[in-house]
Amino acid sequence: MSINKFMKGAVTGWMTSHGEHSDIVMSTRIRLARNLRGYRFPIAFTTEEAQKVDAQVSAALLTSGEKGYAYMKMSELPALERHVLVEKHLVSPQLTDVKRHGAVILSEDETLSIMVNEEDHIRIQCIYPGFQLENAYEHADSVDNFLENELPYAFDEDFGYLTSCPSNTGTGMRASVMMHLPALTITKQIERIIPAIARLGMIVRGSYGEGSEAPGNIYQVSNQTTLGKPEKEILSDLKNVALRLIAHERRSREILLSKSRVALENKLFRSLGTITYARLLPSGEAARCLSDVRLGIDLGIIEDVDMSILNELMIFMQPGFLQQYAGAELTAEERDIFRADLFRERLRSEQQIEGNNKED
Template identity: 80%
Template sequence: MSTEKFIRNEVTGWMAAHGEHSDIVMSTRIRLARNLTGYLYPIAFTEDDAMAIDRAATGVLLDSDGPDYTYMKMSEIPSLERLVLIEKHLISPHLANPNRHGAVILSEDETVSVMINEEDHVRIQCIYPGLQLEDAYKKADAVDDLLESELPYAFDEDFGYMTSCPSNTGTGMRASVMMHLPALTITKQIDRIIPAISRLGMVVRGSYGEGSEAPGNVYQVSNQTTLGKTEQEILVDLGNITSRLIAHERKSREVLLAKSRLALENRLFRSLGTIVYARILQTGEAARCLSDVRLGIDLGIIEDVDVSILNELMIFMQPGFLQQYAGTELSQEERDIFRAKLFRERLNIADTLKSLEEGTQE
């Protein structure tokens, strides 16, 4: 299997608009941080250490009888292609540094990503569409068991798995859900909900993790504590928080419909018109419009638009994908023009115009 498949193939598994509560929960991710005994952490290890860790982890996965995997070394991948992998959530921005001896092993369906020599020696990631905490964990745990059967993990009976960052010590697990919360954002309830979630041991970030913003009202909710809790306890806690957020979001949507339906419809159809007709689309405006249209679809206000396409466009609108799709480097202004063109082409304009016309006739 060629590396090009993962770069050229815009659609990845977690973008599918299915899974439990997929109208609000876009994807579920489990990440396990692991290190090997006898080696310094990546922040201080030698090149020989990095190569030895790479060979050991790669050998286990590529020689296994499990699914097909593809190996990619970061230093051999052009910067634009590394950016595409970040935008698809297949690697972290930290791993993309080509000078850190990093590599990634990807499953054919892109649900499993094993990052080597990132912040830790090995980071196992599994992403599923919708709310699938248990299934995603089982998949990640199976990969972890395979690696642990052959590799000497750094583990302490009192502290658990030893990690580069102390905040990951313990289970080494970060479980997260990526959620679309437009109603809570529009009503500004999200501003008081985020601090409340933090007090419960969870953290809310943008869709690309720590330090990122939440374009398009997409938030990543994950556990903050990995020490002193089992994996199952973390999954239960995150599941409970997610269920409460889903309930709050649904209630807020009902309130918006009951109290401000005309204003809401006006906003949603304006956004639909923008992505259909605009000739220049900046990233922020594109994200906001996609969020509005997705909300309109979920509420049954906008029809004849496939929500899975909107999930894809959230990735397509990013700088790396735009330039990869265009086949050339683009300035910011050129990206804004090409983004608008791509949106018009990717959406079925005939069906979208029909939806617009029906909306104006009601």
């Protein structure tokens, strides 16, 4: 399978379908950290050790008879292509550092990503659309069980799976849900909710994980504890927190509609106008406007715009994908111009399709 397949398509598997509570929960991710016995962690291993780990993991999967996997070595990809894989949430920013001698094995539908030589020797990642913690975990667990039968995992009877970062030791599992929380952000309730979530053993980050911001009001909520709790208990705790957030967001949306409907509609339609007609569109403004339009669609205020188009534009707007699509390196201003052109073109073609469907 060619790298071009993953470069050309903006929308990944988790963006093409809808799961439970998909108006708020955009995706569910399970990540399992594993290491091989007998090798130092990536932070301290040699090039020879990195190559041996890569060879063992890739051989286990690619010679298993399973079809639909693509293998990519980070050092063999141009920087821009590595950046695009990050923007599509297929690899972590850490993996793109070529000094790590990293690689990734991707499933054809892009729901499964196995990162080799990231912070740990193996990072198994499954992403599902909407709120599907159990399904995503079952998929990741099945891949983990297969690899554990093929490879000598570093495991301790007292501490569980041994990992590079002590906070991941134990189950080695990070479960997360990516949530669109515009109403809580608009009403500033998110500022008091985040500390409360932390007291429950969860953490709230931006959509690209630790250290990232939350452009477009998109937040990632995940577990902090991996030691001393079984996987099912971690999933249950995260599910309960996510359901509370969903309820708070729905309530905030209802309050905005009942108390400030005209002001809210004005805000949402202005944002639709911006992405439809703007000639310069910075990434921050694009993210904010996409968030507003998404909210407008979910509330039934904005019609004739397909949510899948917004998912596509959410990836298209990123600097790496823009330049990959343009086939050239772009300055910041050139990216803003090209981003605006892409948005106008994509939304105009969608409106034409909708108009033709109505005539038929």
